[in-house]
Amino acid sequence: xxxxxxxxxxxxxxxxxxxSGKITIxxxxxxxxxAIRRLIEEGKKKILLNLGSVSYVDSSGIGELVSSxxxxxxxxxxxxxxxxxxKIQDLLAITKLLTVFDTYDDESSALNSFK
Amino acid sequence: MQAFSDRVLCSGGGxxxxxxxxxxxxxxxxxxxxxDETTEITLASRIESIAEAATVASQVASRLRLNEEAAFxxxxxxxxxxxxxxxxxxxxxxxxxxxxxxxxxGTELVVTVRDRGEGFNPEAVPDPTDAQNLLKASGRGILFIxxxxxxxxxxxxxxxxxxxxMTKKR
Numbered sequence: 458x459x460x461x462x463x464x465x466x467x468x469x470x471x472x473x474x475x476x477s478g479k480i481t482i483x484x485x486x487x488x489x490x491x492a493i494r495r496l497i498e499e500g501k502k503k504i505l506l507n508l509g510s511v512s513y514v515d516s517s518g519i520g521e522l523v524s525s526x527x528x529x530x531x532x533x534x535x536x537x538x539x540x541x542x543x544k545i546q547d548l549l550a551i552t553k554l555l556t557v558f559d560t561y562d563d564e565s566s567a568l569n570s571f572k
Numbered sequence: 573m574q575a576f577s578d579r580v581l582c583s584g585g586g587x588x589x590x591x592x593x594x595x596x597x598x599x600x601x602x603x604x605x606x607x608d609e610t611t612e613i614t615l616a617s618r619i620e621s622i623a624e625a626a627t628v629a630s631q632v633a634s635r636l637r638l639n640e641e642a643a644f645x646x647x648x649x650x651x652x653x654x655x656x657x658x659x660x661x662x663x664x665x666x667x668x669x670x671x672x673x674x675x676x677x678g679t680e681l682v683v684t685v686r687d688r689g690e691g692f693n694p695e696a697v698p699d700p701t702d703a704q705n706l707l708k709a710s711g712r713g714i715l716f717i718x719x720x721x722x723x724x725x726x727x728x729x730x731x732x733x734x735x736x737x738m739t740k741k742r
Contacts, residue, residue: 482655483619515651516712524709544644551719552712553701 461485461511463492471571472501473539473564477510480518489518493525493536502534503571507564509540519548526558535559539567609676614669615654617662617687625654625672629683632674636681636742645720646681646740652713653685653736661687661734681740683721688733694726 461478474492479485496504506522514522522538529536537559541549549555561567613628615621629650633643654670662668671686700711717724721738729735 481651482622515648515655516710516716517655519712520709523707527707527709548716551715553706557706 459484459488461488463488465492465496468505468564468568471503471505471568472496473505473507475507475510477512479513480511480521481513481515482517486517486521489521489525493528497528497532497534502529502532504529504534504536505539505564505567505571506536507539508542508545511542511545514545514548519552519554522558523554535571537561537567537570539564609678610673612671612673614671615658616666617658617664617668617670618666619658619664621658621670622651622654625670626651628672629674632676632681636676638681638742642740646683649717649720649724649738650683650685652716653683653738656713656736657685657687657689657734660692661689663689676742679742681742683738683740684735685738686729686733686735691726691728691734 459478461476461480461484464475464477466473466475474496476489480489493504496502504525506525526536539561541560541562546555546560549558549560559570561570611628611632613625615624626647629647630643633646638646650672654672657670658664662670668688671684673682673684675682675684694714697714698705698708698711700706700708700715705711714724717736717738721740723739724736726734726736
C-alpha cells in the first residue's frame with residue numbers, strides 16, 4: 458500500500474483532496490507534491506486538503522504543506538486545510554503555522570470560505 | 573563502494589533476548605537483538621532507513637510501555653535525527669552508516685544517532701518559528717527534537733562523525 462493515498466473530488470470550483478496515510482519524507486511527501494502540481498497544471502487552484510485520515514506527519518510533511526501553500530499563493534490560488542488531527546494541530550502550533558494556514562473543522566464552512 | 577546492508581548488531585551486558593520474532597510485514601527478523609536495555613541498529617544512508625528507524629523506535633516504546641504521547645514524541649525525534657544523519661550528515665551516501673542506539677536505565681531513555689558527516693552548529697540553525705522563516709519548506713526537524721525530547725546535544729565522535737544524544741525521562 459502506498460504511504461499516502463490521495464483521492465480527488467470536486468465540490469464546485471474547489472478540489473478536495475482526501476488524504477490518508479502518512480505525509481513523511483520520501484514517498485508520502487512526493488505523493489502530495491505531485492498531486493498539487495498536477496492540479497495546478499489542470500488549472501485547479503482552489504484546493505482543500507482533508508487531513509482527517511492522515512495518521513502521521515514529520516517535518517518533511519509539514520514542509521510539504523508549506524510548499525503547497527506557497528506554490529498555490531504564487532499561482533493566485535488558495536490552499537486550505539480541513540479536519541486536522543490533534544497531532545497535526547500540535548505540530549502546526551509548535552511551528553507557529555496555525556497562524557499561516559486557514560483551517561476548518563467542517564467541510565461546508567471550508568468550501569464556503571473559498572467564495 | 574558497496575552499500576551498507578541494514579541492521580547489524582547489538583550488545584550490552586547481561587541476558588540477550590530478541591524482540592518479537594517477525595517484523596510487521598511478516599519478514600523474519602535477522603541479526604537484530606535486544607540486549608537488556610540497549611538496542612542498537614546500523615542503517616544505510618538512504619531515505620528508506622528513516623522508516624526503519626521509526627519502526628525500531630516504536631518497538632522500543634512498546635517494550636518500555638511508553639504512553640502514547642511519549643511514544644509519538646520518540647518516534648518523531650528519531651525520524652528527525654535519522655533524517656538529518658542521512659540527508660545532511662552522510663549526504664545519502666549509502667556506504668556511510670547511521671548508527672542508532674536506545675539505552676534505558678529504568679528512569680531515562682537515551683537515544684543516540686551517529687553519522688559520518690562533518691557536523692554542524694545547532695545554534696546556527698535558523699529558528700523556523702521566526703516570521704521570516706515561517707514559509708520555508710525545511711528546517712523544522714531540530715525544533716521537533718527539542719520539543720519532544722527532554723534534552724538534546726550534539727558532539728563530535730572521537731573516530732569521526734557527529735553524534736546527537738537525546739534523552740527522555742521515563
